[in-house]
Amino acid sequence: MHRLFNYAGSRFDINDVCGVFDFDRNTGLIKLKTNKQGQHFDNLGRLVNARGYLVDFQGNVVDVKGKRVFEKKYVGANGEIPKIFPFTKFNLKNILGEFEMDPLGNPILEKNPEGQLIDRDGKRVNGRGYFCDQQGNIIDKRGKIMFDKQILDPDGEIPEVFRTGLLKSDSAASSLSRLMSEIERNQPEEVYNNDNRNQT
Amino acid sequence: MIPGIKPTEEDPIVQVPPDSNKRNFNEHDILGEFDRDEKGNIILLQDNDGNCIDKKGNRVNERGYLIDPNTGDIIENHDKQKMFDKEDIDDRGEIPAPYCLEKYNFNPFKMRGDLDIDRTTKKPIILKNKSGQLVDKQGRLVNSKGWLINKEGHIVDFMGVKKFDKKQL
Numbered sequence: 434m435h436r437l438f439n440y441a442g443s444r445f446d447i448n449d450v451c452g453v454f455d456f457d458r459n460t461g462l463i464k465l466k467t468n469k470q471g472q473h474f475d476n477l478g479r480l481v482n483a484r485g486y487l488v489d490f491q492g493n494v495v496d497v498k499g500k501r502v503f504e505k506k507y508v509g510a511n512g513e514i515p516k517i518f519p520f521t522k523f524n525l526k527n528i529l530g531e532f533e534m535d536p537l538g539n540p541i542l543e544k545n546p547e548g549q550l551i552d553r554d555g556k557r558v559n560g561r562g563y564f565c566d567q568q569g570n571i572i573d574k575r576g577k578i579m580f581d582k583q584i585l586d587p588d589g590e591i592p593e594v595f596r597t598g599l600l601k602s603d604s605a606a607s608s609l610s611r612l613m614s615e616i617e618r619n620q621p622e623e624v625y626n627n628d629n630r631n632q633t
Numbered sequence: 634m635i636p637g638i639k640p641t642e643e644d645p646i647v648q649v650p651p652d653s654n655k656r657n658f659n660e661h662d663i664l665g666e667f668d669r670d671e672k673g674n675i676i677l678l679q680d681n682d683g684n685c686i687d688k689k690g691n692r693v694n695e696r697g698y699l700i701d702p703n704t705g706d707i708i709e710n711h712d713k714q715k716m717f718d719k720e721d722i723d724d725r726g727e728i729p730a731p732y733c734l735e736k737y738n739f740n741p742f743k744m745r746g747d748l749d750i751d752r753t754t755k756k757p758i759i760l761k762n763k764s765g766q767l768v769d770k771q772g773r774l775v776n777s778k779g780w781l782i783n784k785e786g787h788i789v790d791f792m793g794v795k796k797f798d799k800k801q802l
Contacts, residue, residue, distance in 0.1 A: 462742070513657070513740075521736075572730075579730040
């Protein structure tokens with residue numbers, strides 16, 4: 434299995450964040466050890482969350498060396514971590530408004546009569562130019578939530594892995610790749626025989 | 634895969650409708666059955682009417698996602714329940730956010746073989762059955778890294794639900 438990306442764009446092996454457990458033969462699920470304070474541990478006495486991932490005392494997911502992999506705020510309420518692979522597709526354009534940038538690379542935005550930031554098309558955006566809803570969640574062009582507000586930086590920026598070119602966009606280029614593969618499959622086989630070769 | 638193991642409401646085979654907070658949606662829940670090319674792209678098939686279908690003849694969209702032929706909604710491949718409304722699918726057949734981004738969810742603990750760990754190398758001790766296939770302590774097929782696999786070599790969970798195609802590894 435490929436190593437995954439964390440939100441900072443670093444790679445990690447899924448096995449390095451998993452605790453070691455016995456399995457309940459009836460349910461097939463891992464057997465967490467739990468103390469009186471409700472903290473969970475694995476077979477090696479390491480702190481884990483309810484899903485079995487190694488955590489520090491703040492609830493951040495860590496690897497076997499104690500290095501932080503996911504901040505607690507990035508981990509779901511059930512303790513599950515994001516799964517971002519090198520083949521995960523993401524297109525920044527789907528969440529970015531239309532605007533010019535200043536020399537420092539900051540979006541030049543206007544405000545609507547309610548004082549909310551908008552892009553050139555009048556669509557609501559946050560301070561970084563991403564489409565957003567009333568609650569500050571980042572939405573895509575179709576209005577669906579792409580990133581919950583809680584995982585954004587204080588200035589409304591999305592996690593680094595999504596804006597540093599590490600992930601390929603599912604753009605026309607990807608569709609072209611699929612189309613080319615299909616064309617290659619449907620090409621009639623070239624008939625090669627000695628007569629043809631001798632003619633050149 | 635494990636006799637007697639049944640899905641529960643808390644832990645269903647497929648989360649219907651999908652719930653992004655649970656991070657258990659995997660695109661294989663809605664993908665038809667396909668062969669893949671060397672680049673890992675699915676090989677779509679067509680019926681006599683030019684509709685996209687999978688290897689079993691099920692109707693799919695251009696992405697290979699199973700669709701209800703009457704409504705165009707995307708359905709899951711277990712009980713054929715609706716997962717996404719047709720209106721929420723984009724013009725390239727892609728599912729809505731955030732699922733289009735988080736579509737490779739899996740629970741690693743449900744996909745590992747039951748294997749002892751070598752104390753020296755810290756690696757799983759993989760066994761072999763009489764046919765020479767790699768297996769875990771319960772005789773289930775595993776790959777060289779200890780992940781449960783089906784007979785086609787795709788990674789599955791302990792209920793046999795496909796999570797990764799072998800071409801994605």
